[in-house]
Amino acid sequence: MTVRLLTNIGRLWTGHDVCSNAAILVHNDRIAWVGRAADLPQSVPGVVDDIVDVDHVENLGGALVTPGLIDAHTHPVYAGNRYAEMAMRSGGSSSSAIAAAGGGIGSTVTVTRGTDPWTLCNGVRERLREWLLGGTTTVEAKTGYHLTRDGELADVRLLRELEKEPMMPRVHVTFMAAHVVPPEYFGRQRDYVEAVASWCADAAGAGADSVDVYCDDGHFTAEEARWVLASGRNVGLLPRIHAGAYNRRGAVQLAAEMGCASADLLHHASDEDVAMMARYGVPAVVCPGAALQVGHLPPVRRMLAQGVPIALGSDHNPGHCGITSMSLVISLAVAAFGMSVGDALRAATLGGAQVLGAPDRGILAPGRLADIVQWDADHEGAFAWSFGLKPRRVWRGGVPVQ
Numbered sequence: 568m569t570v571r572l573l574t575n576i577g578r579l580w581t582g583h584d585v586c587s588n589a590a591i592l593v594h595n596d597r598i599a600w601v602g603r604a605a606d607l608p609q610s611v612p613g614v615v616d617d618i619v620d621v622d623h624v625e626n627l628g629g630a631l632v633t634p635g636l637i638d639a640h641t642h643p644v645y646a647g648n649r650y651a652e653m654a655m656r657s658g659g660s661s662s663s664a665i666a667a668a669g670g671g672i673g674s675t676v677t678v679t680r681g682t683d684p685w686t687l688c689n690g691v692r693e694r695l696r697e698w699l700l701g702g703t704t705t706v707e708a709k710t711g712y713h714l715t716r717d718g719e720l721a722d723v724r725l726l727r728e729l730e731k732e733p734m735m736p737r738v739h740v741t742f743m744a745a746h747v748v749p750p751e752y753f754g755r756q757r758d759y760v761e762a763v764a765s766w767c768a769d770a771a772g773a774g775a776d777s778v779d780v781y782c783d784d785g786h787f788t789a790e791e792a793r794w795v796l797a798s799g800r801n802v803g804l805l806p807r808i809h810a811g812a813y814n815r816r817g818a819v820q821l822a823a824e825m826g827c828a829s830a831d832l833l834h835h836a837s838d839e840d841v842a843m844m845a846r847y848g849v850p851a852v853v854c855p856g857a858a859l860q861v862g863h864l865p866p867v868r869r870m871l872a873q874g875v876p877i878a879l880g881s882d883h884n885p886g887h888c889g890i891t892s893m894s895l896v897i898s899l900a901v902a903a904f905g906m907s908v909g910d911a912l913r914a915a916t917l918g919g920a921q922v923l924g925a926p927d928r929g930i931l932a933p934g935r936l937a938d939i940v941q942w943d944a945d946h947e948g949a950f951a952w953s954f955g956l957k958p959r960r961v962w963r964g965g966v967p968v969q
């Protein structure tokens with residue numbers, strides 16, 4: 568049993584409220600007590616008889632402390648890079664010109680399929696570690712660059728296994744074989760959709776938490792998405808959908824109809840889409856890095872005004888966006904989406920926890936996981952200023968990771 572007292576917290580942003588001169592008492596992997604240091608009790612039943620007997624006392628030097636950040640949308644299981652494609656796109660090349668030059672998602676699928684599992688694993692491990700060291704203690708991670716039954720299931724298992732290693736964030740695993748149609752199914756899209764629907768049970772068995780479908784031009788129709796998501800839901804996976812990234816193809820309506828756990832990206836969401844999300848309580852996952860790359864921003868202020876629950880994601884993927892820092896995502900959400908720092912921080916903590924169905928995190932309160940970050944600042948406004956605020960220390964389940 569380990570009891571740890573974090574003291575001299577200058578500003579504590581709990582997710583519920585803000586508190587000055589605070590302290591947090593951690594018992595094993597959970598928060599036992601949190602509040603103003605002056606109110607710290609002398610004894611906490613079941614935790615410590617006398618506060619002077621605490622095993623570890625850590626003075627946080629008046630710093631800002633928040634819950635561990637949560638990245639609600641990433642694609643980290645891939646090999647290779649597409650830097651040349653990024654350079655082409657930045658110079659104005661179209662998707663078809665990029666595809667003709669051998670780029671696009673298909674090129675990552677080819678490289679990933681041709682990469683041995685050991686090398687792939689090392690790359691994914693390295694990426695996940697970056698998230699944790701940057702203060703992100705939970706990462707939603709999608710498969711989707713093997714697009715074969717065995718490859719996708721191996722990706723699910725890889726993520727589940729990596730999560731158990733030291734220095735890794737918690738991982739919410741999303742099975743996303745419905746990313747694009749792989750070459751061996753060209754001209755037989757329906758057969759691929761049928762296959763993916765039939766793989767959902769195995770993905771759940773391998774440890775996936777969610778199922779996601781890319782519903783857009785050049786990907787899958789709403790009808791096809793319904794088939795895969797319903798199959799996933801039947802075996803206990805939370806349904807998610809890539810909606811309106813490039814075009815509106817009925818994905819938001821489908822998310823409302825199916826009660827999806829999230830509708831993601833939403834760069835082209837209309838007023839009608841936002842109203843529907845508000846009416847049916849469909850949470851949005853918005854990703855400023857990717858939106859800026861695509862050149863179309865989702866209507867986040869309208870979502871906030873209408874009460875749509877919002878989470879933030881990096882949308883880390885090899886084709887558009889290499890961000891692994893959720894503090895940078897918060898800065899971008901403030902600058903590009905017009906979110907207040909408080910709303911952006913909430914979306915990167917509690918909002919993420921809600922979208923991932925993880926009520927044990929995203930907030931600093933008794934009984935919650937002791938996923939905690941001490942920042943190199945004394946006020947949360949620093950997130951808006953810094954474009955990549957650095958943590959000084961990160962605790963995952965009460966254990967310091969640096």
Ligand SMILES: N=CN[C@@H](CCC(=O)O)C(=O)O
Pocket residue numbers: 642671672675809812857882884885886887
């Ligand atoms: N968000 C996910 N998919 C990206 C593409 C991923 C890639 O290019 O590898 C998208 O927006 O199109």
